[in-house]
Amino acid sequence: MSDVGALAGLKWVELRNRAAAFADQSRFKIAVVAVFSISFWISLFELFYSGMTFLQKTALQYNFAGLIGAMFYIFFFALTVMLTFSNAIIGYSSYFKSKETGFLLASPVRAESVFLYKFVESLGFSSWAFLFLGTPLMAAYGRIFEVPWTFYPGSVAFLAAFMFIPAGLGAMIAMIVTVYLPRTRRGLVIGVVFAAILAILIAVSRLMVVKGTNAVDLKLVSEVFESTRFSRNPLLPSYWLSKGILELAERRLGNSMFFLGLIAANVSFLVALAHSMSSGLLLRGWHVSQGLRSQRRYAGRGGVDRFVSVLLFYVDRHVRLIVAKDLKSFFRDPVQWSQFLIFFGLLAIYFLNLRTFAYEDRDIFWKNLIAQMNLLATSLTLATFASRFIYPQLSLEGKRFWVIGMAPMEREKILFGKLALSFMCTLLISETLITLSSVMLKTPATLAILHGVALFGICLGLSGLAVGLGAIYPNFAEDNPSKIVSGFGGTLNLVMSLIFVLAVLGAQAVPCFQYFTYRALSGDQFRWTIVASMTGIAAISLLACLDPMAMGLRSIKRLEL
Amino acid sequence: MISIQNVTKNYGRKVAVDALSLEIGAGEFFAILGPNGAGKTTTIKMLAGLLRPTAGKIVVAGVDVQVDPIAAKRLCAYVPDQPFLYDKLSGLEFMNFIADLYQVDGAGRQKEIERLVDLFGMKEFVRELTEAYSHGMKQRLVLAATLLHKPKVILVDEPLVGLDPHTARLVKQVFREQAQGGTSIFMSTHVLSVAEDFADRIGIMMQGKIVGLGRMEDLRRQAQLEGKLEDVFFKITEGVVNPYE
Numbered sequence A: 001m002s003d004v005g006a007l008a009g010l011k012w013v014e015l016r017n018r019a020a021a022f023a024d025q026s027r028f029k030i031a032v033v034a035v036f037s038i039s040f041w042i043s044l045f046e047l048f049y050s051g052m053t054f055l056q057k058t059a060l061q062y063n064f065a066g067l068i069g070a071m072f073y074i075f076f077f078a079l080t081v082m083l084t085f086s087n088a089i090i091g092y093s094s095y096f097k098s099k100e101t102g103f104l105l106a107s108p109v110r111a112e113s114v115f116l117y118k119f120v121e122s123l124g125f126s127s128w129a130f131l132f133l134g135t136p137l138m139a140a141y142g143r144i145f146e147v148p149w150t151f152y153p154g155s156v157a158f159l160a161a162f163m164f165i166p167a168g169l170g171a172m173i174a175m176i177v178t179v180y181l182p183r184t185r186r187g188l189v190i191g192v193v194f195a196a197i198l199a200i201l202i203a204v205s206r207l208m209v210v211k212g213t214n215a216v217d218l219k220l221v222s223e224v225f226e227s228t229r230f231s232r233n234p235l236l237p238s239y240w241l242s243k244g245i246l247e248l249a250e251r252r253l254g255n256s257m258f259f260l261g262l263i264a265a266n267v268s269f270l271v272a273l274a275h276s277m278s279s280g281l282l283l284r285g286w287h288v289s290q291g292l293r294s295q296r297r298y299a300g301r302g303g304v305d306r307f308v309s310v311l312l313f314y315v316d317r318h319v320r321l322i323v324a325k326d327l328k329s330f331f332r333d334p335v336q337w338s339q340f341l342i343f344f345g346l347l348a349i350y351f352l353n354l355r356t357f358a359y360e361d362r363d364i365f366w367k368n369l370i371a372q373m374n375l376l377a378t379s380l381t382l383a384t385f386a387s388r389f390i391y392p393q394l395s396l397e398g399k400r401f402w403v404i405g406m407a408p409m410e411r412e413k414i415l416f417g418k419l420a421l422s423f424m425c426t427l428l429i430s431e432t433l434i435t436l437s438s439v440m441l442k443t444p445a446t447l448a449i450l451h452g453v454a455l456f457g458i459c460l461g462l463s464g465l466a467v468g469l470g471a472i473y474p475n476f477a478e479d480n481p482s483k484i485v486s487g488f489g490g491t492l493n494l495v496m497s498l499i500f501v502l503a504v505l506g507a508q509a510v511p512c513f514q515y516f517t518y519r520a521l522s523g524d525q526f527r528w529t530i531v532a533s534m535t536g537i538a539a540i541s542l543l544a545c546l547d548p549m550a551m552g553l554r555s556i557k558r559l560e561l
Numbered sequence B: 001m002i003s004i005q006n007v008t009k010n011y012g013r014k015v016a017v018d019a020l021s022l023e024i025g026a027g028e029f030f031a032i033l034g035p036n037g038a039g040k041t042t043t044i045k046m047l048a049g050l051l052r053p054t055a056g057k058i059v060v061a062g063v064d065v066q067v068d069p070i071a072a073k074r075l076c077a078y079v080p081d082q083p084f085l086y087d088k089l090s091g092l093e094f095m096n097f098i099a100d101l102y103q104v105d106g107a108g109r110q111k112e113i114e115r116l117v118d119l120f121g122m123k124e125f126v127r128e129l130t131e132a133y134s135h136g137m138k139q140r141l142v143l144a145a146t147l148l149h150k151p152k153v154i155l156v157d158e159p160l161v162g163l164d165p166h167t168a169r170l171v172k173q174v175f176r177e178q179a180q181g182g183t184s185i186f187m188s189t190h191v192l193s194v195a196e197d198f199a200d201r202i203g204i205m206m207q208g209k210i211v212g213l214g215r216m217e218d219l220r221r222q223a224q225l226e227g228k229l230e231d232v233f234f235k236i237t238e239g240v241v242n243p244y245e
Helices: A003-023 A027-058 A064-097 A099-105 A111-145 A151-162 A164-180 A185-207 A218-227 A237-249 A253-291 A303-311 A317-331 A334-352 A364-390 A393-405 A412-441 A445-472 A481-485 A488-517 A523-558 B040-047 B069-075 B091-101 B108-119 B135-147 B165-180 B192-198 B216-223 B229-237
Strands: B002-011 B014-024 B029-033 B055-060 B076-079 B153-157 B184-188 B201-206 B209-214
Touching (some): A027 A064, A027 A111, A064 A164, A064 A237, A099 A111, A099 A253, A151 A164, A151 A253, A334 A412, A393 A412, A412 A523, A488 A523, B014 B209, B091 B108, B135 B165, B153 B165, B165 B184, B165 B192, B192 B229
Parallel strands (some): B029 B184, B076 B153
């Protein structure tokens, strides 16, 4: 059997065993995962559909199809850039850091075959969300524009074929950066993150030339069109994807097939190029990455310890020690903080550029709408952050759990430590971001305060949920946080976090929309509704925090090491 | 069978292996000793092709590891101190996968797998997923899989850590038999008694250099001491330098 055949066979057996193990799980778990996935897809569809319907109504004077088309070009351009970097980062850990790669490279398998095997794996990891996000968008578009049935399978084929382009580019970037760029792990990640941020800033700066004063008037739309011309460059793969899908919708099958062929040809070329590069660079990259070693020396107690002592002076000493340990582990792992930086860095860049569209000069209808969307974006990012970084914290103690488990302190303090860390970090970041948004939009003080209070509750609730559920469903056997998160407890945490966030946002949105948008409340009525809203937020947040924490505390007390 | 020629490996400014030269013959059981950080694992990883020497050349069974790594790997088997296993594969599936990787085909394949399963006492659990295995069970599986393609060179890093007495005895016996059958064994270990009882030659490594090399009697002569390897080891290494600096 060829080495590629052996590796393909391995994946097949592994998938079969995983499917069997999944089928053996309780019906409840399977139902939760299935219902969540379907609901999430439907919610995305509804979101895209409502957004497009809103635009259709608001942009009456303008060519709506053309506007949506222009948004497709920008959307897919941005996704291509993000997917390329996501593939590069995932590819780096998959090609050069995984134990499996070391195991395979020690066997008589060609480096190109190892590359191909890991390439498909990274492609799956980095791009499944692209399909999950892309299909409801296509479905919403199809429903609004009454496209032929061929559009639906055709657009899925476009998306599936296109995924290989950023994957191929990302793989090549990972190999080139590892072999030829700075030879320290920190330098490597800083380089990649810096390049990503630079690329995004360049793209954003193109938008900043827009100086319109009215977000929906023709002049602004024309300016946006003009300033995003770069995304309609026919040499860009995202152009081929957008154009091909739009042609498909307009029943120009021949033209559409041309673009699908163009994508397929470029996919073949890029994958072949990456495959041939891997014969020389994969093993070299492995050698380089195994030789990377931090030259930095750390003192017994450093800045982080002092910072935590000051910041959390009011909590128990043991709790502070755990917080400091977790913070050090986080900041010394570039893979962790680089993802964090990308998560919140993008939001910060977006908020800083809010004035580009001159929303601060518009009426309260627009200010409230944009502020609500910003709060939604920040809260959803926080929910993702808590699920990805906070939930697996206790499980990541793993085989080292005995260190703190055997320490002369109550085990509950471990959870309180993680809660304090999560709450402080999320609060610090999210309040900074939402204040930035309020300042840039010049929102009324009431709205800014209400959003600040809502985020306080959200940070508390999300932290309690993630820490509590993390203790109820610990997975000490796994070292990879992504795998811990993808288990039942992680999925449940994400579902509960999203429901909680939507509940809090709903509670604060009612008085805001009633007062600022629909003018349905008097000043007095507004004040009382605000009080009711804040009480509701406090109640939901305390419930979301205390209930899972209480269960988590019981669970950690009973935990047998 | 193994020729290490003036090999150096640097990690940044740190010299992990310093101009090392060694020759290991066919069927020779070679044990390498030394404190943590002496460069043993780095040497084994270079032999396995997982690290590239900064300078020097490594030849295994006449094949230059840098020039034709695939051919070299086909002749070798590498057992790391913490072996990698696929959690979602059963022991039997893992052995079949290894057989595919090393292109062990033909009628004898299944028989050989069955023989090794029997030899390592894995019948009870070999059809279960490896995620449920204990450390000893994992180690037995890895060793069994290692022998499937009948390697000419076995590179083993700390094979006895965490093994129960029965498994440890089995492992030592298997290595001894392999060496008698002509396979060269390059093993790093901290268990001095194993090196003393089983190895044909012993190398003592410190700070990337060989500071003692030869049969037990050669080492005793170098240390000017009649006694157990433990005493000889400490005599040779004492005063060289502080191993943990």
